[in-house]
Amino acid sequence: MASLQDQLLKAGLADEKxxxxxxxxxxxxxxxxxxxxxxxxxxxxxxxxxxxxxxxxDRQLNLERQKEAEKKAIQAQIRQLVNTNRLDRSRGETSYQFVHDKKIKKIFVDDKMVDQLSRGRLAIVFVNDQYEIVAEGVARKIQERDENAVVVLHDRQKDDVGEDDPYAGFEIPDDLMW
Structure with a gap:
């Protein structure tokens, strides 16, 4: 097959020079x-x-997807912690009021739970649009994952040793000398 240049030369449209x-x-x-x-x-x-x-x-989209997946995994862990460790408050007769999202909320618990909530042994968490009561240790684990999930968790007092204290009935005299 001849090149275009050869074809133009044959047709007389271009010259050799x-x-x-x-x-x-x-x-x-x-x-x-x-x-x-x-x-x-x-x-x-x-x-x-x-x-x-x-x-x-694509890298940015993958990062966003990974963050979403991590967030879902954390929420699933929190739900599992709450479902396995929540306390039964069906016998609650005393109302316990607290603030959540600038609104006063009320749940019914028994008298022992009210005392433990105020001492920081129990906590209120908000999961699946419900308020649940869990132990302090579980609440701390939930707080590590998502601080917004724990609604009420009072700080424990240093001198609060609990109901198991064998010397709870004895007062320390002021004039005690060692």
């Missing part, structure tokens, strides 16, 4: 280009830039 000049010009251009470097066209540059931008967008 012009064809020779164009060939020499192309040869000079090829020799002037340093070996090993390939001239990159603008289209290739734009395509490479578009690929890099797409890769960056």
């Amino acid at each position: 012009k064809a020779k000049a164009i060939r020499n010009e192309k040869k000079k251009q090829r020799k002037q280009q340093p070996k090993g470097t390939v001239q990159v066209s603008e289209a290739e540059i734009r395509a490479r830039k578009a690929r890099e931008e797409k890769a960056e967008r």
